[in-house]
Amino acid sequence: MAVSLREYRARIRSTESMKKITRAMELIAASRIIKAQQRAQSAAPYARELTRAVSALATYSNVDHPMTTEPEDPQRAAILIVTSDRGLAGAYSSSAIKEAERLVATLTEEGKEVRTYICGRKGQAYYKFRERPVVQSWSGFSDQPSYDAAAEVGDALIDAFMASEGDSSVDEVHVVYTRFRSMLVQEPTAVRLLPLEVVEGEERPASDEVLPLYEFEPSAEAVLDKLLPRYVQSRIFFAFLQAAASELAARQKAMKSATDNAEELIKKYTRIANQARQAGITQEISEIVGGVNALADANAASE
Incomplete structure (x- = not known):
């Protein structure tokens, strides 16, 4: 006995x-999630104004840009999956991966070849263990993303979308990340990034309403060439910020349960x-x- x-x-x-360890990790996540929320909120006005600029440009320029033109017969689709670099965050990464799997099944049923891009070591480990091909992956910034990292990821996706016919070209680009709703709700979300679907979020003007006039200098094509990549990078950065806040919230909840x-x-x-x-x-x-x-x-x- x-x-x-x-x-x-x-x-x-x-x-x-x-x-003691789980309590310390819970307190660390609770202290960092406030800063993550503030970063996401501070990035929202820039993303909103950039969306308005792109909306005006796409609506009133009458320019067919490759990044806004729907392909006639899309054959390949790229998916960027945003996961975490570290564990102990409950079902955060697995939920994003499950959402990506559903998107892959949908695109496959449509007859499209899917190519995977991954952010986060958890997603890399998942695909490596199952010996699934990954075109490119990034890690090391899941809980504290920077705009430089988002620009690097965005440039890689834009290059694949803008590439001419070949093995590296894609016709669509989708992003799967976790949207931060509240401390208790984090929602895995899949959005199509390219070709651009610009939604202003306001009611369209009436038929008898006077529309605003825009002038583009030096030209609408040049403005689109500079603005659209920034818009893509901004959306990816905003997705990273949302995912970081969701990861910290999920980790705090998991550590509290532990x-x-x-x-x-x-x-x-x-x-x-x-x-x-x-x-x-x-x-x-x-x-x-x-x-x-x-x-x-x-x-x-x-x-």
Whole structure:
């Protein structure tokens, strides 16, 4: 019984150490998620104004740009999957991967060849373990993304989309990331990035309303060539910021659950250890009383 009691005490000590670690990770995630939310909110006005500029340009320029032109018969589609670099975030990465798998199945049913791009070590490990091909991958910035990283990813996707006919060219580009709704809700989302689908989000003007006039300098084509890549990079950066906030929220929630479970295990092991200790004490008392009674009986018989 004493051996069992030592085992339970060792389990209690190890669980208490684990609880300290998960509690520390929960507090770290809680402190960093505020900054991640602020970064996502601060990037929203720039993305909104850039969307308005692209909307005006696409609506009033009457220019057919390759990045806004729908292909007649799309054959290849690229998917960028945004996952985390580290674990201990619950189902954050797996949910994004499942959403990507559903998108792959949909595109495959449409007769399109899917090519995968991945951000995050978790997604890389998932595809490497299953020996699935990956065109290009990035890692090291999932919880603190920078615009330079988004620009690098955006340039790679734009190059693949703008490439002429060949093995490296694609006709569509999709992004799968986790949208931050609230501290309790993080929603895996799939959006088509290219060809551009610019949605202003406001009601279109009436037929009798005077439309604004725009002048493009030096030309609408030149403005599109400069503005559309920035727009793509901005959308990717905004997706990275949303994913970073979602990752931290998921990690905080997972670590809180782990801390609560550790507390329950400590209570359970403490109760079992106390029962084992009481059982050992009771057994020792019974043995002592039994020995005393046996000695008394032996003395009585000798007399």
